[in-house]
Amino acid sequence: MQYVLILPEILLAGLGLVLLGMDLFAKSKRSLAVAGVIGTLATLVAVLANFGVAPAEIWSGTIRVDDFAQYFKVIFLVILGLVFLFSHEYLEKRDVRMGEFYILVTFATLGAFLMVSSLELITIYLGLELMTIASYILAGMLRQDARSSEASIKFFLMGALTSGVILYGLSLLLGLSGSTHLVAIAEALATSPNTALITAAGVFIIAGLGFKIAAVPFHMWAPDTYEGAPTPVSAFLITASEAAGFAVLLRILLVGLAPALAQWKMVLAVIAFVTMTFGNVTAIVQTRTKRMLAYSAIAQAGYILVGVAVATPQSVTAMLFYMLAYAFMTVGAFAVVIMLSNHIPSEEIEDFKGLAQRAPGYALAMTLLLLSLIGIPPTGGFFGKLALYRSAVEGGMVWLALAMVINSAISVPYYFNVIRNMYLAEEAPAMELSARTGLKLALGIAVAATLLLGVFPEPLVGFLRTIQVMP
Amino acid sequence: MTVTDWVFLAVAAVTLFSAYRVVVSRKIMHAALWLGLTFFGVAGIFLLLGADFLAAAQVLVYVGAVTTIIIFGIMLSTPEELRGPSPEAGSDAASSAAPTRRSFLPLVTAIGFAAVMVALVNRGEWPSPPGSVSTDTPRLLGEALFTRFVIPFEVASVVLLVALVGAIALALKEESGQ
Amino acid sequence: MTLSLSVVLAVSALMFGLGVYGALTQRNAIRVLMCIELVLNSVNINLVAFSRYVGPDQALGQVFTVFVMTVAAAEAAVGLAIILMVARRKAHIDIDQINLLKW
16 A cells, blocks of 8 residues: 555656666667656556545655645646657757756656655655756756856755755754654644744745745746756746745645744735736846746746735635646746747747747747736636635735736736737748647647636636645 | 863864854865865764764765865866965955955854854753663664655665766766767 | 753854855855855754754654765765866856856
């Protein structure tokens, strides 16, 4: 039984090792991507099979299997699968070591798995490090591009320091409670007289995780890293890595620090507000596609953080829904960016000029994904944001809901700028735009899912209501 | 105060002084050597706290491996810094113009932070120490690592694998033939 | 032994402060890495101190320390690989001069 419950992790680790072996012998690296997709699907089946089982703590409590973890694993696998599908041509054109890329992105996902499927700080820490160490390397894999090395070194130095800061907080928690298990920590903290020290531990942990999810004022590494990293890596970092950070934040705040939760809500609300406003305002002036998307990602992290700040069951449900929708729409948008940059390497927003004439299908798909990012129906982004607003109002943070609405309005110009370029710009350079099947498939899946989540959100929302963060 | 206390204070003083030198040394190579001494000092602190296995591991991993890696990194990447700051470099001129700032600010920051932490720690109440302190720490650690923490142990091995693959992928010079 | 917990925690807090200060102010990437190692060592002192003074489980803090050491070694290796890659391309690793990407 224990082995069935951690089968997803075993399969994913196995996939990483298989890819490592294949990299030695396979003549065509494309077979690695195919194997990756197959492995991802197999893992997905294993995760789905575990849905609905009674929450269980196995391996002496170092692994926890519950629907919260399974749901996040689905998000990670969706992203991993799409990355396997759409990366090949980009990697080939940019001369990235493909074998190592596929191996590292698989192990990074394994790290994210472990972060969400445990209440044990030691497992969470190791998962976090597995994911981030793999990410540092992935960010630097564009060998021709100095910006990629810089993305990597900034990410590494900030990330390693942040890990140290988080660890300092975790060590204080261990000292205060005598345990590294979040449930036991919560029990000990509830009766502990050391409130000031608990607050100090919380400061270290929240500041550290704030770095990982790129919340302002801890975001300074993010725009550079997201812009300089290879585009598939940026897509992975913005979606999977951030979702894992949010999952850990939820677990630590709502389980471990639950006795002290009230004092953090206002702090987190302010961080959420500053993050979304900063991201949106800065995104307006960007001219490069990836940098614009990087700031947009910061703004979106602010929206998701609203769910943490409100900290009610409704807001957590809304947040979980939004994170899946966000994964689809962001990875989809990155698929279009990758398609375009395979033909025009400059990656300026101007490159979208006349896309509607050259490739109407892609233009339509991109339009839809951008509408979802703004939060316009009938898309998953709209429904997710609506649920977040509603939960903020019901949770007594009306001003935060209002700030979200205003921020969505601020975000309209820069997203529309892309749409305007695609449809209205006159002279389009005559160029044959084509993409491999994998990328088309990935984009199709992303668009279909974004629409589906917008039109039929109810079944998923119904399921998400049953998910408990608390054990 | 017992003899152990005095020894602890002496070791802690050496450790902290060398940590301070890591931050303020002008030459990067000196900083690396001070870092090695800091690691030794931390191993001494571990020993005095009864963690003898960790003290040995600290010497092996940090003094042996990490310091060596860092010195390798210095020699491979910054030969000019081995000779100390060059007179024409603007940034170094700026820092020599404010030598006091350079050496006092880190001290002030660290002491300020430590004062806050000590105040918090002293105000709190701490759980009682473990009833029986085992002196057989290798056994203690081994049993915990291979029973209760076997999954984290496996994950740690994956972390090392990723670091290995990744470090090679990044640092390998590209072969011109391909 | 009369050595109190707060003395040990003070030592680690001093080291943490020095490390964070250095990591935020140094310009050379390798020196930043050294300061990060100071931070991790201060965490290890904390963990070992708690395992000595705070019950009920003596092994916990020490096990955590073992994992921190493992990860720190891996991180240092990856960090040096990244620094070497940057150095090979640009011949300096002053992080102020890494400015192709704007703030």
